[in-house]
Amino acid sequence: MTADIAAWLLEPIRHDFMVRALLVSALVAAVCGLLSCFMTLKGWALMGDAVSHAVMPGVVIAYALNLPFALGAFVFGVGSVAVIGFVKQMTRIKEDTVIGLVFTGFFALGLVLVSKIRSNIDLTHILFGNVLGISDSDIQQTVLISAVVLVVLMVFRRDLILFCFDPTHARSIGINTGVLYYLLLSVLSLAAVAGLQTVGIILVVAMLVTPGATAHLLTDRFDRMVWIAVGSAMLSSLVGIYWSYWMDASTAGCIVLTQTGLFVLSFLFAPRHGVLAQQRR
């Protein structure tokens, strides 16, 4: 039995590509897991979805011009939100409608570019991730992006928590909430492009929301919420990759499904905020 488990665990990591995939996705999961705490508390799930889709043309252009894809993602991620803000301000259309129409527009532009620009980009890799076949240069960029996001979130966590909790108070004591807004947004664009490496554009929003939601049900303290979110995200990535290896199933699908599974467990069994605990009350 133990021999079986050992074989189940050890056999995949004899392959170099599996080791790389496990390490990269664990790192990306940690970064997205940390950010997901802010996303869920700020109520930015839709924004996360929008930004992660809107980075697509940026990634395509960057690849075509041989620039770092993070740069393209950053420009289009932040740009899309600026466009959303502008359209909302200038018209009577409600925010969720504007978000929906802007991010699909950017995404569609990305699709057209992929199909017209001659390059070695594989559409399915962008849409569904390609962590098993990730290149060295992509790994380097992902590590760099992750480091930047981690440092920014850790250094400014107190301001960002305040910004999520009570932006009015933040402004009234002279904190520049506009800067915090764009800071969180920039970090979101970067994390989205890191998450895109492992699960692809379509599912990246799960990385940016699910771990935070799972953790929010399990604790009332922010620091614990971060640890739980990061831990559950990393666990999901590792378990998901093993599953996908042994079942020969979609890696992105397995990772996100594991995350969803952990959420369901927390939804049902969380000690105080779970459904069963609330029924008993």
Place this chain on the structure above:
Amino acid sequence: MEAILSEPAPSERISVRNLSVDYHGIVALHDVSLQVQASSLCGLVGMNGAGKSTLFKALMGFVHPSKGSITINGRPLRQARRSQAVAYVPQMESVDWNFPVNVGNVVMMGRYGGMNLLRIPRPSDHRAVRESLERVDLWPLRDRQIGELSGGQRKRAFLARALAQGAAVMLLDEPFAGVDIRTEKLMIQLFEQFRAEGRTLLISTHDFSHVRGFCDQVVLINKTVMAYGETSEVFTEENLARTFSTTAPQDLLLPLKDGIRLGDS
């Protein structure tokens, strides 16, 4: 934490001169002028949409006035804000009570403006938080998640934040909404202590008995200041009738006479 209060305070805590605010061409406030002294509990009375929240926003520097100016403690708003002079106590419905912060965290947020970029609390910050929590009797509950507090405790937690901030001016948006009698009495006691310390509280309320009960000053507002000054002089049936008349005041465009009444001439 009392730095602001001990400054050589001009007797005018809040001074608004000819302030006009409009949103995309729609007038929210027109030619508002008023002065509120230090050590004052000042009621802010007007219909919904009369401009109370716009006035609050203007006092926090959130809106760009199309005309006019505001000073707090005799200083321009930007400076006053940097010295943490103005605290806003939010309406309770606007707070996310499920947020993973405890009572101590919330009160510490009152100190952020005076900290360095990393917002690492100094001993003086911890002291201010403790003093503030003790004053509102919440020190033993400092580790509770805010959602676990009762209604009255929630109000007091946010008052403690304003205290920890050391604010000379506190803006309170409907502080008595959904509060039981016991809590209300306790809050009024606290407000009177704040006044005795030299603070000025601007309290928006729909309850006239509060204004008559403990506000020494009152501002009646309907897109512009209809009247302001001592409650006993200003809070009259006649002024209230004008403030709450549904038709736009005919005298909206007349200049203020000595800031006391409008349209008497």
